[in-house]
Amino acid sequence: MLRFALALCLTIAASAVSAIEIKEVTSAGGINAWVVEEPSIPFTALEIRMRGGASLDLPGKRGATNLMMALIEEGSGEMDAQEFQTKLDALAASLSFRASDDTMSISARFLSENRDEVLALLRQALTQPRFDQDAIDRVRAQVLSGIASDAKSPNSIARSYFNQAAFGDHPYGSSPDGTVESVNSLTQQDMFDAARNALTRKDIYVSAVGDITAQEIGGLLDDLLGDLPADGPDAPADVAFGLGGGVTVIPYDTPQAVALFGHSGIKRNDDDFFAAYILNEVLGGSGFESRLMNEVREKRGLTYGIGSYLVPKFQAEMWIGQVASGNETIAQAIDVIRTVWTDLATNGMTQTELDGIKTYLTGAYPLRFDGNAEIAGIMVGMQMIGLPTDYVTNRNDYLAAVTLDDVNRVAAQYLRPDDLRFVVVGQPVGLESTE
Amino acid sequence: MRRIIASAFLSFTALPALAQEVTTYTLDNGMDVVVIEDHRAPAVVQMVWYKIGSADEPVGASGVAHFLEHLLFKATDTLESGEFSEIVAANGGSDNAFTSYDYTAYFQRIAADRLPLMMEMESNRMNNLRLTQADVDTERNVVLEERNQRTENNPGALAREQFNAALYQNHRYGVPIIGWKHEMEDLSLQDATDFYDLYYAPNNAVLIVAGDVDPVEVKALAEQYYGTIPAEENLPERLRPQEPPQRAERRITYVDERVSQPYLTRSYLAPERDSGAQKEAAALVYLADLLGGSPFSSALGQALQFDTQTAVYSSAGYRGSSLDDTTFSLSVAPADGVSLSQAEAAMDAAIAAFLDAPIDPALMESLRTQLRASEIYAKDNVQGIARRYGAALTQGLTIKDVQDWPQILQQVTEADIKAVAAKVLNRDQSVTGWVVSSQEEAR
Numbered sequence: 001m002l003r004f005a006l007a008l009c010l011t012i013a014a015s016a017v018s019a020i021e022i023k024e025v026t027s028a029g030g031i032n033a034w035v036v037e038e039p040s041i042p043f044t045a046l047e048i049r050m051r052g053g054a055s056l057d058l059p060g061k062r063g064a065t066n067l068m069m070a071l072i073e074e075g076s077g078e079m080d081a082q083e084f085q086t087k088l089d090a091l092a093a094s095l096s097f098r099a100s101d102d103t104m105s106i107s108a109r110f111l112s113e114n115r116d117e118v119l120a121l122l123r124q125a126l127t128q129p130r131f132d133q134d135a136i137d138r139v140r141a142q143v144l145s146g147i148a149s150d151a152k153s154p155n156s157i158a159r160s161y162f163n164q165a166a167f168g169d170h171p172y173g174s175s176p177d178g179t180v181e182s183v184n185s186l187t188q189q190d191m192f193d194a195a196r197n198a199l200t201r202k203d204i205y206v207s208a209v210g211d212i213t214a215q216e217i218g219g220l221l222d223d224l225l226g227d228l229p230a231d232g233p234d235a236p237a238d239v240a241f242g243l244g245g246g247v248t249v250i251p252y253d254t255p256q257a258v259a260l261f262g263h264s265g266i267k268r269n270d271d272d273f274f275a276a277y278i279l280n281e282v283l284g285g286s287g288f289e290s291r292l293m294n295e296v297r298e299k300r301g302l303t304y305g306i307g308s309y310l311v312p313k314f315q316a317e318m319w320i321g322q323v324a325s326g327n328e329t330i331a332q333a334i335d336v337i338r339t340v341w342t343d344l345a346t347n348g349m350t351q352t353e354l355d356g357i358k359t360y361l362t363g364a365y366p367l368r369f370d371g372n373a374e375i376a377g378i379m380v381g382m383q384m385i386g387l388p389t390d391y392v393t394n395r396n397d398y399l400a401a402v403t404l405d406d407v408n409r410v411a412a413q414y415l416r417p418d419d420l421r422f423v424v425v426g427q428p429v430g431l432e433s434t435e
Numbered sequence: 436m437r438r439i440i441a442s443a444f445l446s447f448t449a450l451p452a453l454a455q456e457v458t459t460y461t462l463d464n465g466m467d468v469v470v471i472e473d474h475r476a477p478a479v480v481q482m483v484w485y486k487i488g489s490a491d492e493p494v495g496a497s498g499v500a501h502f503l504e505h506l507l508f509k510a511t512d513t514l515e516s517g518e519f520s521e522i523v524a525a526n527g528g529s530d531n532a533f534t535s536y537d538y539t540a541y542f543q544r545i546a547a548d549r550l551p552l553m554m555e556m557e558s559n560r561m562n563n564l565r566l567t568q569a570d571v572d573t574e575r576n577v578v579l580e581e582r583n584q585r586t587e588n589n590p591g592a593l594a595r596e597q598f599n600a601a602l603y604q605n606h607r608y609g610v611p612i613i614g615w616k617h618e619m620e621d622l623s624l625q626d627a628t629d630f631y632d633l634y635y636a637p638n639n640a641v642l643i644v645a646g647d648v649d650p651v652e653v654k655a656l657a658e659q660y661y662g663t664i665p666a667e668e669n670l671p672e673r674l675r676p677q678e679p680p681q682r683a684e685r686r687i688t689y690v691d692e693r694v695s696q697p698y699l700t701r702s703y704l705a706p707e708r709d710s711g712a713q714k715e716a717a718a719l720v721y722l723a724d725l726l727g728g729s730p731f732s733s734a735l736g737q738a739l740q741f742d743t744q745t746a747v748y749s750s751a752g753y754r755g756s757s758l759d760d761t762t763f764s765l766s767v768a769p770a771d772g773v774s775l776s777q778a779e780a781a782m783d784a785a786i787a788a789f790l791d792a793p794i795d796p797a798l799m800e801s802l803r804t805q806l807r808a809s810e811i812y813a814k815d816n817v818q819g820i821a822r823r824y825g826a827a828l829t830q831g832l833t834i835k836d837v838q839d840w841p842q843i844l845q846q847v848t849e850a851d852i853k854a855v856a857a858k859v860l861n862r863d864q865s866v867t868g869w870v871v872s873s874q875e876e877a878r
Contacts, residue, residue: 040475041814082741085731090801092808111808138740141747141770148695154588254693256583287524298517301576304584324584356525363527367478367544371815 020369022379022389023214027221033206034379034389035214038372044115044210045372047380048106048225051203051314054099054176055236058197061190062171063178067136067143068194069099074135077124081135084121093118095125101176102235102314103384104198109373112211119224126199127227131191140183147177154252154425155322158260161250162243162320162423170239172316200232201225207379209372238315240264245419246434247334257330257426261337262320263419266410268312268385275402275410276310276319281357282349283340283415284308284321289360291340296323302333319414331431334422345415348408362396455814457824458650459834462657464666465638469824469834470653471645473817479646480818481553482542483561484825486641487634489614490536490607490675490759496626498614501534502578503627507541508532509570512563516570519556526552536608537758538829544818547647554660561635562664571624579620582613590691591870595700598868601685602702605676606759636667641828645821678704678760684862687869694872698748698768699775701782704864705763708755708840710832716755717843718851719763719859724802725852726789727751727765732798735767738785744770745781758830763859774878775869790856794849806844 023035054065073088073095074081088095093110095118106126110118150156160175167173177183204225208217241264266276284292284307292306308321325333369375369392382391424431458470489500510516523530528545543553586592596611603609613619642661644653681704708716727750730736739746748768754761765786769778813819827837871877 038475041811043808043811043815045815082731082737085729086801089729089732089805090797092805109812111811138744141744144771145696145747145768152693152695255587256580258588287520287529289521289524294517297577299573301573302580304577304581324588325580326583360524360527363546364529365527366476366546367527367529370476370478370817373815 020375020392022392024389025214025218027218029222029226031201031204031206031221031225032383033208033214033217033221034383035207035212035217036209036375036379037213038209038375039211041372042112042211043372044110044112044208044212045376046108046110046208047206047373047376048108049205049380049384050104050198050200051102051384052198052200052232052235053101053103055101055171055315056194056197056233057171057176057178058190058193060182061186061194062174062182063143063176064186064190064194065104065198066099066176066178067140067183067186068129068131068191068198069097069104070139070143071131071135071191072097072125072129074139075130075132077128077130079124080130080132084125088118088121091118091121093121095122097125099176099198101172107373115212119220123224123227126225129191129195131188131195133188136186136188136191140186143177143183144180147175147180147183150175150177154254154256154258155260157250157252158258158423158425161248162260162262162421165248165421165423166241166243166318167239167316168242170315171236172239172313196229197233200229202230202232204228205380205383207376207383209376209379236315241316241318243421245421247422247424247431249428249431249433250423250425251427252425254426255327256324257327257424257428258322258324259330259334259422259424260320260322261334261420261422262318263416263421265310265312265317265319266414267317272406272410272414273312274398275406276414278354278357278361278399278402279344279349279407279411279415280308280310280319281361282353283344285357287360289356291344292321292323292337295336295340296333300332300336302329302336306333306337327427328429330424330426330428334424334431338417338420341415341420342417345411345417348411349404351404354402354404354407358399358402361399365396455817455820456650457834457838460654462637462662464662464664466657466661467641467828468654468657469641469643469821469828470648470650471643471817471820471824472648472650473645474647477547477647478544479547479550479644479648480542480544480821481550481557482540482643482645482821482825483557484538484540484641484643484829485635486537486639486673486829487539487630488535488537488829489610489612491634491673492607492610492630495618496622496630497610498578498612498619499622499626499630500539501613502575502619502622503630504532504534504539504541505574505578506566506570506627507560507564509574510565510567511560512565513559514556519560522552522556528553534612536612538826540825540829550644550648550653551656551660554656558660558664561637561640561661564631566624566627568624571622571627575619575622578613579616582616582619585613586611587616590689590693593691594689594868594870597687597689598700598702598866601687602704602762602866604678604681606678607675608759633667633669633671636670637661637664638666639670641825643821643825645817673758675759681864684864685866687866688874688877689868689870690872690874690877691870692872694870696747696768697775697869697871697876698766699779699782699867699869700764700766701865701867702762702764703859703861704760705753705859707757707759707761707830708832708836710836713755713836713840713843714847714851715855715858717840717847718855719753720755720806720844721799721802721847721852722856722859723751723753723763725794725798726786728802734785734789735765735782738788739767739778739781743781745773745778746770749782756826756830775871775876776878779867786860790853790860794852799849803845806841810841
């Protein structure tokens with residue numbers, strides 16, 4: 001019965017995704033967008049991305065891009081922060097602005113009725129930010145409060161050490177939030193400089209889903225984004241993952257130890273990425289079925305949650321995982337993780353496992369396309385890594401084409417248990433730093 | 436201009452209601468069924484909600500409702516331990532479960548044609564769990580690690596437990612959903628089985644099916660898989676100890692070295708949405724928004740973050756969805772150099788000023804518009820709609836109450852808000868909590 005079900009599932013998967021028709025449109029000014037017309041609910045989800053992000057912080061100005069992006073909604077044109085937000089609330093729209101390592105993300109959600117007014121506000125926010133000093137001071141205090149919280153959060157402490165040790169002076173080596181010192185030193189001019197560098201049309205990606213047509217999007221892009229600078233600074237150079245195998249214990253008085261672990265990974269555009277993706281799902285993927293979940297949680301009760309992740313950033317790639325376990329049991333959890341990692345690298349997976357995970361992944365894929373904002377987010381992510389629109393219909397075929405030889409070859413090449421570095425924050429019993 | 440927007444919204448609210456049909460019926464054994472149609476994608480969500488949560492647990496066995504939720508993924512008479520989730524995954528779906536004070540719910544999200552298989556398995560584990568001592572021993576460690584992760588490692592969560600325990604003087608809402616650690620350590624196979632045998636029954640459950648389905652077919656399937664399970668005749672009436680009149684405010688200082696940003700919270704006992712009587716709750720939704728919704732326009736945000744630099748953060752919250760008395764809460768994180776007593780005084784002054792002044796009609800209009808719009812945005816997430824019905828039907832509300840709620844929200848007046856504020860913002864029914872890293876900070 002199960003095999004019958006599996007075969008059916010593949011058909012469903014293909015039909016579900018092909019039901020989504022992605023239209024590509026380019027404005028007169030040359031801005032490209034992907035659009036799915038879905039008029040059944042009278043609103044639109046719009047996603048905009050710009051490559052660069054917090055990695056474009058100037059020397060000594062760590063945190064400038066992050067603070068700047070948080071200030072975009074705090075006043076522009078003739079409006080101060082309260083006037084801007086009051087107008088936005090009255091239109092029942094939401095705008096969000098986030099800066100991450102590589103990317104500036106702008107998300108908008110608005111009713112069809114208010115489209116023009118909301119997009120006018122968005123244009124004003126992006127092209128005429130005020131960076132009023134009182135807004136800078138208010139938001140700076142919020143950022144500093146977050147930095148202080150991170151300094152006492154076990155997960156943040158682990159991440160901060162791990163990134164610093166792996167990437168050193170490269171922007172990936174430090175938090176995009178900046179440090180207390182760097183954030184305190186930021187000026188209004190730094191905000192204008194950060195906006196000039198990070199909010200540009202140089203590498204811009206747009207997607208929209210909802211009650212809007214591709215033609216309408218094409219007609220409004222130049223007005224919305226055309227006033228942004230056409231060019232901007234280059235991203236920093238690639239950086240190698242510089243952390244070797246071993247254990248680092250960072251003592252911290254808390255009942256449950258947290259561990260961040262990993263080694264270098266695989267590039268998103270590598271021919272073997274699909275094989276690695278399948279491999280990671282079996283190793284520590286999102287479901288309850290992964291080997292790490294099974295061995296560490298289901299069989300031994302050592303944790304509530306464990307997962308592993310491929311992290312292909314633009315200038316570096318990692319294969320990492322995370323687990324939390326009581327101070328008395330974290331050493332055992334780490335032993336089990338090493339054993340699982342070694343076994344998969346050495347012995348690979350079985351054909352049954354491969355078939356099972358492929359069925360899961362191909363069946364789960366169409367279920368991701370379950371809302372306007374979700375679809376817009378998936379599309380803009382595809383654009384950023386250079387995938388074509390027909391990827392959504394072909395993606396399951398790419399997965400299906402991966403063979404057992406592929407995954408096991410990639411396992412042997414990319415899973416390197418001896419290179420795993422565990423950064424443990426807590427008071428682990430029976431676990432010492434290796435250097 | 437405002438009138439044009441308002442009338443445009445009225446036409447919207449009618450439109451999406453047609454897009455998502457809701458059909459309901461009750462099986463002969465007492466199980467309620469709700470079908471929500473959304474044909475945009477060939478997917479379905481099946482949820483089974485039990486009208487049993489942590490606030491229904493026997494004394495001394497806190498955490499058993501949530502513990503049992505974990506154990507429902509173990510073996511049954513036809514499924515091996517873990518096989519339930521394996522089969523869901525092998526069919527391209529995902530599954531999980533959650534427990535609250537008032538309910539425990541299980542769900543799968545999967546291609547729509549897999550619904551019969553999901554019903555077969557979900558109905559199977561309603562009555563046929565086969566727990567072993569080994570399952571219980573291992574899973575107890577998992578939930579203890581879950582408590583470690585959510586609570587023991589999180590000073591804010593530990594503080595919240597203390598404040599809740601003080602706010603509720605008699606009701607089980609004062610006991611954490613995940614359980615007190617010392618009682619979790621003693622949870623036994625017998626505790627789990629007793630709870631399961633009594634409360635997991637069709638007459639204590641609600642089935643929600645949302646997605647690309649036909650309600651007639653769903654009804655036939657529901658009758659086939661769930662309709663054959665006998666009702667539990669000994670299901671007790673859901674009576675829980677209620678709060679006595681509260682006569683004195685409580686104040687707590689929670690000290691934990693891991694706190695980085697000191698803050699204060701004030702929680703008041705507040706009425707919840709009651710069937711046929713949701714008006715006060717609707718007014719409290721506005722009160723929360725007006726006092727501490729948007730930091731840019733709310734009373735606390737304006738007074739503490741804009742007019743003065745008293746706070747880096749302020750907010751108000753109200754959760755109307757609850758079987759018994761719920762809470763209305765405020766929180767403020769003081770700015771650098773501002774003490775907690777100064778911040779609390781500023782918060783109380785802002786509340787007093789709000790109560791004395793008329794409410795800006797433009798702000799009222801804006802909130803009404805946002806609430807109407809949120810109904811439109813909500814249509815994009817069928818799982819969210821499913822949760823709305825599941826929560827309501829396990830928390831004493833009816834389908835009609837759910838469907839009336841948006842209109843009741845629209846009818847709230849300034850007088851309603853002022854009246855409910857005067858009633859609820861009574862410090863004799865409140866806990867004020869300070870969260871600090873040292874006694875020196877508690878000033």
